[in-house]
Amino acid sequence: MKALQYRTIGSAPEVVEIETPEPGPGQVRLKVTAAGVCHSDDFIMSLPEEHYVYALPQTLGHEGAGTVDKLGDGVAHLELGTSVAVYGPWGCGRCYECSKGSENYCTNAHEFGIRPPGLGSPGSMAEYMIVDSARHLVPLGDLDPVKNVSLTDAGLTPYHAIKGSLDKLHAGSTCVVIGVGGLGHVAVQLLRAMTPATVVALDISEEKLNLATDVGAQYTFPSEPGAVATVRDLTRGEGVNVVFDFVANQATMDLGHAMMRPQGDQVLVGVGAGVLPVGLTTGAMESAIRSPYWGSRPELIEVLDLARTSGINVHTEVYSLDNAPEAYAKLHRNEIMGRAVVVP
Missing domain, CATH: 3.90.180.10 (Medium-chain alcohol dehydrogenases, catalytic domain)
Known part of the structure; x- marks a missing residue:
């Protein structure tokens, strides 16, 4: 064969x-x-x-x-x-x-x-x-x-990641999907089907941001340092409830960390790696970092x-x-x- x-x-x-x-x-x-x-x-x-x-x-x-x-x-x-x-x-x-x-x-x-x-x-x-x-x-x-x-x-992995944060994806909440590729564009659809949260998509590709819009993201922005201020403005300065990072390199992890609100989740789904500061004074209070698998x-x-x-x-x-x-x-x-x- x-x-x-x-x-x-x-x-x-x-x-x-x-x-x-x-x-x-x-x-x-x-x-x-x-x-x-x-x-x-x-x-x-x-x-x-x-x-x-x-x-x-x-x-x-x-x-x-x-x-x-x-x-x-x-x-x-x-x-x-x-x-x-x-x-x-x-x-x-x-x-x-x-x-x-x-x-x-x-x-x-x-x-x-x-x-x-x-x-x-x-x-x-x-x-x-x-x-x-x-x-x-x-x-x-x-x-x-x-x-x-x-x-x-590409469906099961984001579904499992989302289920772990469902309690934080309530009405009035905002979540960010970083990387709208094979898994990320399915995550956008799952978030719209499973939660009332506002979905924001970030990517370096304009073509993939257009795909994110097509599959249901309410807002899309280039994945760059300026996105932190843009997303915080969108949330009236409060930050986002959950970040789903489908890249998980140092740049995207830093981006997600800077967007978090207190008691939020930063969910690292991509196969990249990096280092994040942890502790009471290093980020949003009582926030959690998870790395779910499949x-x-x-x-x-x-x-x-x-x-x-x-x-x-x-x-x-x-x-x-x-x-x-x-x-x-x-x-x-x-x-x-x-x-x-x-x-x-």
């Missing part, structure tokens, strides 16, 4: 022919119908050799959808041909967090060497993929897999239900598997609007 693999540190991913995998006991093989391209993939492919901890070669793709193609021994109550989405942050299935469906916070995954697809385990950028357990499959029903596959991360299995079901009932959707650019390297090249150049989706 064809697969897109990262094979050499520092090189672009390649389309190669590999053996079609067979499901082992408890596993499920999917015929892949869609796979999402994510900045996390670009991030891991930018790591130097001393910091790279994933498999090589690595079949990419942690956002996946497909039809059930073959069942391993012991798998029951799952019909062949069923259209499903793949829940990506796999866990052990036995610890306390996993028992709640919060496998994104599995306490045994590192010890047991459990890796998400495309981030250690073979991913969805292939004609077929193996899913380690049927519990990691969520029925898509009548949802188009190409239009909705990215909700498994989301739970029940939350993925909720996100897909929102896609059915509230029109949550991902702006997509579609590529064939043969053209998938170009999708990653455009992602690296920050030229993707919304999300790129690969259809084998």
Whole structure:
């Protein structure tokens, strides 16, 4: 079968022919119908050799959808041909967090060497993929897999981040979304669907700010130091209740920190890193900084239900598997609007 693999540190991913995998006991093989391209993939492919901890070669793709193609021994109550989405942050299935469906916070995954697809385990950028357990499959029903596959991360991750701050997103509140890319433009839609808060979007790209307006942001401003005064003026000097930072580098973290109001949340969702001052006299009083990761299995079901009932959707650019390297090249150049989706 064809697969897109990262094979050499520092090189672009390649389309190669590999053996079609067979499901082992408890596993499920999917015929892949869609796979999402994510900045996390670009991030891991930018790591130097001393910091790279994933498999090589690595079949990419942690956002996946497909039809059930073959069942391993012991798998029951799952019909062949069923259209499903793949829940990506796999866990052990036995610890306390996993028992709640919060496998994104599995306490045994590192010890047991459990890796998400495309981030250690073979991913969805292939004609077929193996899913380690049927519990990691969520029925898509009548949802188009190409239009909705990215909700498994680009929808689930902001949804989980927003749920952690729902109590602060009340009527009269204001929130800021920094970075209106693959996850950020979905976050704007989720915030409008789930809360009465006023949504402000910041980005360095005018094109992405236009997209933010199209999907529901009430205000958009360039992501630059002057945005602090602009947003504070918008909130009558009080600052914002919640900042959702989908970049999370030092510049955006400083920007968000300067906008916070007392008892606000600064939610760092992007894969960047930086340093923020903490303490009673270093920022807004009783404010909190959180770094949520992905989301739970029940939350993925909720996100897909929102896609059915509230029109949550991902702006997509579609590529064939043969053209998938170009999708990653455009992602690296920050030229993707919304999300790129690969259809084998």
